[in-house]
Amino acid sequence: MSPDGPHAGAVCVDVGSVWTKAVLVQPDGGLAGFAAHLTTPADVLAGVDAAVRAVTAPGGSGSPDLLACSSAGGGLRLAVVGTEKLSSTEAGHRVARSAGSHVVHVHGGPLEAADVRALRGSRPGVVLLIGGPDGDDPRVLLHNAAQLARARVRYPIVLAGNTEARAAALSVLRSTSRTVVACDNVLARAGELAPEPARAAVASVFARHVLGARGPGAAPRFRRMARLMTPDAVGRAATVLAKLVGTGTLVVDIGCAMTDVHLAPVGGRPAVGAHCTIEGDLGLRCAAAGVLLEGQAEGIVDPVEADLLGPIVERMSTETGSVPRGPGGAAEDRRIAALAAVIAVRRHLRSLGDLAVAPNIGLVVFTGGVFRQRDPAGLAALIATLRADSMLAPVLADSRVVVDADFTVAPAGLLAEDGRGEAAEALLMDHLLG
Template sequence: MLANLLVFDVGSTYTKLTAFRLEQGELQFVGRSQAATTIADIEVGIINARQSLVQSGVEVPADAKVFATSSAAGGLRMVALGYMPRVTAKAAKEVAMSAGARVLEIVSNEDLPEYRLEVLREIKPDIVLLAGGTDGGDQQSLIDNAHIIVQAKIKAVIIIAGNKDAQSQVAEIFAKHNIPYIRVPNVMPTIHELKVKPAREAIHEQFIKQITLAKGLNKLMDIVSDKKVMPTPGAVLMGAELLAKGTFQEEGVGDILVIDIGGATTDIHSVMPDLEKLTIEEKGLIVNNEKQPSYRTVEGNLGLRVSATGIVETVGPLGVLAKIGQNSEEFAEQLVAYTEYLEKNPDHISQTPQEKQFDLALAISAIEVALKRHAGYIAQDFNPVMGTIPGTPIGRDLRRVKYVIAVGGVFTHGTLADKQFILAEAFKNPGISLLPQKPQFIIDEQYLLYALGALGSKHADLCGKFAKKYFKMN
């Protein structure tokens, strides 16, 4: 069958390829393939994935449009500098959410200047998010931190995203010392508002520049039709937003939760379109809530291969085994040995019944922890500072979310019974967490959500229509 739209995803372990056919205003899934990502020369993995697709019987014409996402570069190393720690942390997390950046450290004016300088010199970030001060508020912190960046002598691009009244002076400081910078609107212009899109787009541009330095990825840039390579998590989130919010022609399906579990991380995305309608008073202080329409959390120590030991360290070996009804100390030792092996051999595919049971238990544990860290909770105590009493919902309230989409290798492969078991067990004991009360589980067996997100910028209506049909949401 002919495919005239291709979407590559160059990951750290595998390069995936999804093929579609666009004809007469209809989008049709044709097939998918994958090949090992060849770190020495990434182009080899790209070629192998394409050859595998063709060998499966898919015809790819020379003029097929190509789109791409990537997580192979690992994300930009980012440090955030700001005025108040909680505000800076909030802004940095939101800016990095889907821009291809990893927030390695957050420092504020509560930290000594010597410490801020030490952090910059030790981490050697690729990018620095320089925030601080609402518009009309504090200016000095932005200026002081600019001088610290100059003193650090790091090779980083600075995103100036603080008080608009201080930005021109900060830009002059960087220009004087030949430090590359990009000015964007204040990420937090008021205490009620986050404006992260311009900063996120600036970081995305830097992400593209960095990944083209990886061997072979510059050749991928040559073949993609829009000359863009999206960060994979950003593509997954955009796919979720397309479904939840809809397009001009296609109505959205409402609140969505996405579980994306991989070998290195477990990402949780939630999109709640109705939160866009809240007034400033209803939103409250930005630092006290998670009421933005789109929200993503990343658990970097919870993955089924590279970070498998992180799951055991977080939950405990017996806690992991409890997910499959085991409590043997002997099994616990074997589990620890298995996760240590996986960390050194991330390409390993479980072979024995015991290894497959271990994988199930690890997946359940990682998802349950990630969900509870993403979701809000019911307050148990009086807190006069936060203004809460027992029973008050705090954080992101997911109780009315209807659709839960499961993405990742564990949901692409394996039996349907195992996939359903993982999801049922992960949601089994919500405790005080504000998790969906009546979730409808949807498994992305073909791993298409990232591809729909990547295609959505060019074919939003078609992708929205296709996604509702594919996920059976009509």
């Protein structure tokens, strides 16, 4: 079938870590329905099928195609094993930033049996194994590599230690069939961190992890169905938006477990896509604690508000499937979303280098389930928070800001990726830009 040739309608499904969302889109890009169901981790297809049934039942005509993306795995849990606790902690947080992961455990020094048990107890999705600067004694790194090789752990390992000992450590780990990604030392020189190579390695692990559903309930059907991770679908939509509005477009997608930011320049080619950063420590439920912690570190949450938000964040982190039951709960959601957006956009722009040379951003889009709360005053306050931020205000002063209240961004990305560019453009024009 040629791009934009005859198509049936489509059910566009986004399988999140907490909620599975389904949108029914007509062949011409018209929005015909929305449904959501709690994601079902034991058998992810149960939640997908329930959402699809709910969104297609009212129409009852035709047999729409099914297009799906997934971020069911949520943020990637990163454990760090190094030679010294302080430097390992700093290295871990720098590597995790914008790579879809967050630090859940740090160990410094030689691993012993109890330390391996503590590592396993933190339930990491990946282990970052580092040593000291190049030229330092590599014995601790080699000891830790041997311990991980013998331990009952099967997590992927990113090896970013001493250059001189890398080959030996790699050989030890692979001797017991561990999955290892080797990269340059994050601490090649004393006092200097170089996180980029390890960050790229962790991001590659995240790309496999985020699709989720790897247990017995995954089934081949889900693996065939959800070939695109949600951030890729959102990034694809960002390039469509940039084409439609003729200016740089910034899309902020706030989920329960992570927040991703995409910047598509004018004329961005789909094959290249938008510049993307994914924050695995910022989210509306599972990662709400990270929002509060980083909000204080960034200086945008003062001690008084931190005390007020503490119990709210604790509840959000434990009651991940909850929905607001009144205006107060909705306002709490929007405040955490606003903080997550500011922090994530700050990080994204820093990743570009000098803010003064950031591409012209004429459009900013907020998307995510929280924005289906149709409270104009509340959403205006959220937008005002972004515009008033001291770091972001100069960059976004002339930007138009819109909210994806109909949940069209990820579906538009799925449509565009499937060769339905005209339907994707019509969906965005009618329900986001109109």
